[in-house]
Amino acid sequence: MKRRTFLQAAAGAGMTAAAAGTAGLLAGCGRSDAVPQSPVQFVPGRAMPWMNWSGNQSCTPAWRAAPASEAELVDVLARARGVVRAVGASHSFSAVVPTDGTLVATDLLSGLVSHDPATLRAEILAGTRMHALGPMLHGVGQSVPNMPDMDYPAMGGAIVNSVHGTGQRFGSMSSCVTALTLATPSGQLIDCSAERNAEVFHAARTSVGALGIISRMTLQNVAPFRLVETTRIETTEEVLDEITKRCAMHRNFECMPLPHSSLCVTIATDEAGPHDTPTGEDDPQAVKSLRTLWQAVGWMPGMGEAAYDKLLTTFMAGEGSQVRVGQSYEVFPHVRVVRFREMEYTVPADAGPACVREILRTIRERRLPIAFPLEYRYVKADDIWLSMFEGRDGCSISVHQYGDTDHRAYFAEIEPIFWKYGGRPHWGKIHTLDAARLAALYPRHWKDFQEVRRSLDPQGRMLNPHLKHIFGA
Template sequence: MIKTEQVRIWKNWAHTFESHPNQILYPSSINEVCSIVNEAAKLKKTLRVVGAGHSFTKLVKTDDWLISLDLLSGIEQLDEENQSVTVFGGTRLFQLGEELGKAGYSQENLGDINVQSIAGAISTGTHGTGLAFGNISTQVTQLWLVTASGEVITISKQENAQYFNASLVSLGSLGIIVKVTLKIIKSPVYEYKSEKVEIAALDQQLSYLIDTNRHFEFYLFPYSDLIQIKTMNITDKSPQNLRLHHVKNLLLENYLFFILSEVCRLFPKTSRSVSRLSAKAVGSSSISAYSYQLFATPRIVKFREMEYCIPLQNLNSAIQEIRECIIEKKYKVHFPIEFRTVKADDLWLSPSYHRDSAYIAFHMYKGMPFEEYFRDMEQIMMKYEGRPHWGKMHNRNSSELHDLYPKLADFLTIRAELDPNGLFSNDYLKELLSVIPEQKLIGL
């Protein structure tokens, strides 16, 4: 029997929206997912699938049925000969990292949050950093999709290949990803380093840092000339005990930062001083461990986030304009701005489609006004051909998205083929991607 839950209100992690689903369903097998799809189609209900609820946009908002794949989780098969792993769609990234680590393997790259489900991370184009690597979706070699007909189709470059590049970043609008095969690597030991440098030094060394580090990112602190650089590279050093490292992350990057954030919320004029203090507090550190232990950090402090992907060659100009705009407009913001790099890919709705990319993430503490700050940062991102992260806040309309994504019309053609009656639809997606009226669809 399929587990169901009746809830009055469902909220995402960041509390940027609330939903009132008729019910939440927890299938524990692929057959149960198929049964839910068939029943929803029969009753003319729509379905949205939720992972960890870490998207800031209304991708899963619904008044009909919400599906969680939490019970459809775990590794089905580890293929050491081909260095691949097949996992169910609800598997959380931290769970996958731990299980792979025990067997001596890892994903080639991860983001800085690892609570998402693998299906959710794929569907929204979640990414890490490192110009040798694409987003997490590019690690997929095969996926199993339950379509609106209630059937399971296998999609890869060899089977149903016409759907492959559309299915890997699909916003959950083509069907339900119930299982995926990922390419993996032998788990190396990484040396993680963090240090602060002057912004002038970054200007001179940015290309070198991007090209010579396996994983590289940096944080720009508003109103400060100091930035934090983080790198991860393979080392022959032995892995260390991370207890002190994790305690430091919890105490400094979460609990202390929460207190400082509350001060900024109550007294917004302190934001400039808090940002500068945070920059000065960055210390030099180095630690060696396995990748799944280092990529992600716990996030307790809640915030609003907007993230844009721009062509890598525009990064230096964008940095300068962002800094100048913050100083000129005197925004009350203390959260650092995060910069990462991602390799170009050929996935139709990937923000990195056909271009090596810099991802720039803007944050504002929950409870503090963010609209003007995000609006002006978005204008800068638009100037530099910015594509929004699908899971982060933005204001791009359908017409603009069609200009930014040359394969969006082709994607919608496939969506109409696989889900002709809009079973995997909600109002947000209808408005975001725009259904062509001639298609006579119930919804997107």
């Protein structure tokens, strides 16, 4: 039986029925009915609630604004009530967006402003979604050098959190920004770059949206390129043993270890040759099938983690690879239909293998009921004050939990492991660190950032409770 057929069968009626009896199996990490739900109750005249993609953040802003120009953006900031927060595609897991005051959607600030064929730079509006950016840049002979594994975010929302893909030779999306325009809470429009208002530039490229609202940015791009992406099932230990070689062999490389299994999914991406052809199909529901299999195995008398590993190994190892080929902006992103919650820390690149091994060992030894794969990626160092990659090459490691299952107990088990390895949390993903802990992780520029923040927003108009917590303001 092929991998896909097997996993689909697992998700089918037989195992689903078995899984129905397994609610208690997940008790160690909470039950889905323990997750606080956000009721969307219709009350005429009352403001509409906002909710993020994964359903763990919500708010009811008193005013929702959608400026269509920089002049309107400045006006909105001048008239805003309460705490002001911008919103892109609502794809952050952390509480960076919620406000009961003014929520500023950036959707109408979208599109290409100008481009330069000589330098391969392009100025774009900050609300441009990544899925629109690819074809738009392609049309003018440019492409971003790297992308995350999905293309839903708005560019403004992406850069303020240092959103990244994988590849030891590539920095985050923020590292491609050479200039930007920031509308401050006091109604100024500041143009900044490494040469002009440099302090604002170093702070604003990764600001967690604390300095104001970015209206436009200039990207340093490359010429368009085609990619071939190969997905394989491999043995986690073998991949980690030769991770340096793997990363050197491919333009982009990442690995997704499967908990309670010796296997991982690897994704190797290279520039495509003329003879590369696609094979196999991407299965956006595969993570759901993994959970069903995990639950079904747990339900069967006498079966446990060893049986789960054996079943996965029998049916998945040795499977042929799946190949996708196309323009870079078509191949980097994947469809994400299964909702989840995520915690990601970036540890120094050299510490990556030890850290991920300790996480896998902890899941196994503490018998945490986790089926969702981990994610393991590399990102090049940069000089952006609050970037997770500031001053050091990074290995970004993520743990996930299904959106209908309480993630808290699982994440609480794993987060101290990241701390032990000097990890810096992804600003847009779940973590529990406060200002004092974060300041210690950014010894070079934490204070510089706070000075710029206070000078641009002395009254703290951009600070919701989460930002107050992380910045100690």
